[in-house]
Amino acid sequence: MLHRKSLLVLCILLISQFALAEDGYRLWLRYDKISNASLLGKYRQQLAVPVITGNSATITAAKDELKNGITGLLNINSGILNSYTSKATFIAGTLATISNQYKLPVEKNALLGLGDEGFTITTKDQKIFIIANTDIGVLYGIFHFLRLLQTQQDITALHISTSPKIKYRLLNHWDNLNRTVERGYAGASIWDWHKLPDYIDKRYIDYARANASVGINGTVLTNVNANATILTPQYLDKVAALANVFRPYGIKVFLTARFSAPIEIGGLKTADPLNDTVRQWWKDKVKEIYKLIPDFGGFLVKANSEGQPGPQDYHRTHADGANMFADALQPFKGIVMWRAFVYSQLSNDRFKQAYEEFKPLDGQFKSNVILQVKNGPIDFQPREPFSPLFGAMPHTPLAMEFQLTQEYLGQGTHLVYEAPMFKETLESDTYEKGKGSTVAKVIDGSINNFSLTAIAGVSNIGSDINWCSHPFAQANWYALGRLAWDHTLSSEQIAKEWLQQTFSNDPAFVNIAQKIMLQSHEAMVNYMTPVGLAHIMYNGHHYGPMPWGNTLPRPDWNPVYYHKADAAGIGFNRTATGTDALSEYKQDVSSLWSDSNTCADKYLLWFHHVSWNHTMHSGRSLWNELCYKYNAGVDTVKYMQQQWNGLQKYVDAERFTEVKQLLNIQVKEATWWRNACLLYFQTFSKLPIPANYEQPDKTLEYYQSLRFPYAPGN
């Protein structure tokens, strides 16, 4: 028998060893033991006799998760009971299974109003009840409850009822069948297609858990630059294996449909969406899919964009194309997510093109089609004004496409918390039905009364042990799920709860780390593209600054197209005297932004070509504002670095060191951005960088000479 003292030593050693294995794999579902003794005692009491009623794979997942959670968080070994007992301290189940056993603690109609995925968490008679209309609602409730424990909330009197504001809450994986990931910075694709369907990587299950924990209920497995091979029987068997893993967690599988698949794998001579043989081929293919995957979600389609085939190849419209898929999917309740990111034909302004293509088609799409629109008009820039399609399509459901993977946002090495960026778009006012018609209300269906609603995040997940490469990049995956469920949550709240679960509940840590996160997006905008600059990254891989880029055949692939710097000034005139792109917005928006004096500084160069001496709202000249902002960006990252270094005592050595190294890279790269951009723009402004700022230590020629042939994600 071991002595008490040696037992204690043993425990401490085990704890320290366990803490050593902090490789980030567990994401925000770490369930480490709660150190606050009084809280621990209360929680243990409340979880002394837990019950989860019901009987399904989803309920089993809920039981496993609760067991896993309380074993870790509370270090108690309570068995999860299957049916009500008077001693129960915690009861979870569906309305049907619980009301058979116990008088409901809440109004039945209120519960019914929570729909297919909502749940309530209610305290009554000192017991906690988690009740939902469906098994998946119960699982969501369990995850919500575990979040309360992980963030050390008071659970003595809970009265929570919540249901998602958006129906389809999706990840889009730009993952190729050879396991490369387009714009992926976290290793290879997590889908090991070669070993599927027979080898189920544990990671698939943990992926499903993580998604369910934040309410993500769908995943598009394949790149929008699609490969028809995924639709062959050999690969559909693999897709079905993944769908089987995800199903208990409420996650539906979607695929990207290559428009020319009927030719490539169907042996047809055409993919014309109005051709009967083509339409029948898709109907048969869809039927084949649903036989394997009865809850298949549907297709995401990128057509006639960046070389992808599409209906326009046959002189048909995007609506013709989308409706072909819609007809095939409709009998099975599948949906079509048709991407609005198209710029096949040259407009006089790429900004305008999605609107020009799709506005005329408003009302022509079948009811199971949703148009998936990127947050901004161009392409996931550090900051974009909201896409003018939001507010312009009253007869078409619009899905929001955010990009979690940081293609233009520092890629795998910059700490950029994206929630403030998402919120900036979501809270923008389209004025579609007057003031208050925010983008959020467009996409949650409330403005135009749509029930088909969706938010998608282009995944930042890869095979890196910690999933997202940068330990803080996990927060963007987390935030996407949380905001898709409830877009009224604040960036602050999401950052805080993510930090508490992922790192530590210590307020001394959380307060500082939260500030680091909250200032990170603005810092990145400042050191990359302040005052409304955009798309001045390197060609192709988009890593690092290349405002001088002017060699690609399409004008709108070149950075100079976007900033239009010249001796007179800088910026893209999108007013009526320019490309008039602003006319795509409602009058209230366009009139505000059309005047360079009322246009917010942050969007100025998006809409105006202004002189280097233009006076900004700050009182500084434009040139001095650029110098100020670029330097402010660098300074903020240096401040973030310094703040992080002070957090060493709160963080495990592995992740502390990882973030420290990455912030070091970020400072270097922010400085590179600032220096390269200011030196380049200075060749037009002919103005000095004010002496109070750090001066570039290398020449413009040096920055122009840099090459990165193997930058990732390309």
Added chain:
Amino acid sequence: MLHRKSLLVLCILLISQFALAEDGYRLWLRYDKISNASLLGKYRQQLAVPVITGNSATITAAKDELKNGITGLLNINSGILNSYTSKATFIAGTLATISNQYKLPVEKNALLGLGDEGFTITTKDQKIFIIANTDIGVLYGIFHFLRLLQTQQDITALHISTSPKIKYRLLNHWDNLNRTVERGYAGASIWDWHKLPDYIDKRYIDYARANASVGINGTVLTNVNANATILTPQYLDKVAALANVFRPYGIKVFLTARFSAPIEIGGLKTADPLNDTVRQWWKDKVKEIYKLIPDFGGFLVKANSEGQPGPQDYHRTHADGANMFADALQPFKGIVMWRAFVYSQLSNDRFKQAYEEFKPLDGQFKSNVILQVKNGPIDFQPREPFSPLFGAMPHTPLAMEFQLTQEYLGQGTHLVYEAPMFKETLESDTYEKGKGSTVAKVIDGSINNFSLTAIAGVSNIGSDINWCSHPFAQANWYALGRLAWDHTLSSEQIAKEWLQQTFSNDPAFVNIAQKIMLQSHEAMVNYMTPVGLAHIMYNGHHYGPMPWGNTLPRPDWNPVYYHKADAAGIGFNRTATGTDALSEYKQDVSSLWSDSNTCADKYLLWFHHVSWNHTMHSGRSLWNELCYKYNAGVDTVKYMQQQWNGLQKYVDAERFTEVKQLLNIQVKEATWWRNACLLYFQTFSKLPIPANYEQPDKTLEYYQSLRFPYAPGN
């Protein structure tokens, strides 16, 4: 204060939680607590006061490792002291640092004889001494000692002295700069070039620890199909960062040199190895490298093979090419490893070509050149006779190149323990200096008195969490290191100690798992290429059977070239009546193998085209022997599967399930191999598969229709 009982519960919970995180990342360095209480007590006593003398990064690594090891294995928290005390129970250090403090427990001359890397572990006065001539010898000794603990050896009276039989013990990474890995089946490359030099992945350190633990002292970071970019300043900085991580662990960094680099990155018009400008360019480049990496190991070169540039492009010899690098590296004590795997020009038999190319050059290489020869004459087949170059180059040091990655051996999903295959080659008798002139003695330098000796293993490591994809593939990495240190170790011994460290010391587990490992290579030979068949895998990706392959432009890229099946029989006549390849061996070997009656059955079709009715040593006809062997292979894998399933109670759930799923795939694929090959060969033999065997359940046409466009590693 916690009660004893709750403390115990807490400990158990922590242990169970810790055991849950059994993701394979820790390899064979798990250091989990020893459960045998009496052994634990003895070990704790012996490690009560540990001392490691000396002061260097390597000694720090030794201290960290010992601390890490005893914290985990013994759950004791002993501080490692820096200098001798009379209370010391365990003392490690170099001869110099220890003899300053304590009377040596062993003969000084004996210690000096252990050389730069050897060490002794000796018990005297109930203290354990680990003494070496160098710091790295101390580190090796610590790893050896930790292996004794991990495998639960009696450490009361140790008298171990060991030094490596081979000087350069290397991994060859076929890793590309874009993080793909040629013939890699374990995810992306672990070298994250993009984030280097600023981001040091913890994995680099654990890679160095794992290698040092088995004595691997060098790593070639880049693919033999080389990219000159690695030699640019931008990339050499990254290489130097890795070298800095590896140095304390005694690991030197090597690079592959692209022969045409002087043209591609040097701006020269030629890469002629006799051109003075070219020679100077390499001298300057080497100097630049050594300035960054003072202990740089040297170059590995694949030249004039499979499209790679080389000296023959300039009508120079391989010796001219190798000697150019040798001259550049010589001032810095760097070496050239020149690969013998060439088949640029067509011989009448690819088997003969390396010999034809290099035998005439014997004696023409500078003293810092070593010729790196694959174990067999073709290309890492399931079984090959030893390369005829071994035994044929008395004036040239020869390095052994084994392939750990299972390109032709089931790739990422088959359990194949390669040590028996390595040993089969190493123990083959070349008869170079009469009977007993084994391949091992050729490569350890003892036959021809070379001090420049090397064994290389083509790495099976990738970014998968468990490093090598298949949990058992780690054993091949382990075995390469152990055999390179001491090629007299048995496959049985290596399997046992690897299992004990990686899984469990329970004899009930070890005995069965060891048997699974030991029969796995022969099983794979049987279900893929029995009786001396070779190279009948799919073109390109080499995944699965394609004995019918006959469409590639070069005859020796096609499976039919290798088996030569026809109505009369099957096999490649390499006797004097055929290509006479056997004449490349010494008379004692060739005469044995030239007679189909004395040639071992396992090599028969390597050397003879024999009739379908040829009588084998088993008494069976060749056709029946093929049927027997293919079925035996499948049956053995089924048996391995059944045996593994019985081990569930000894193995953590994660790895148990992983291996179980993989064995399921292996059974399916072994069956596929058997059916496809027998059905195909039957089209020539016109003989029935004996009724007592399982009959193929699909047609030959079915097997011929299979396509795997995204098979990995291609």
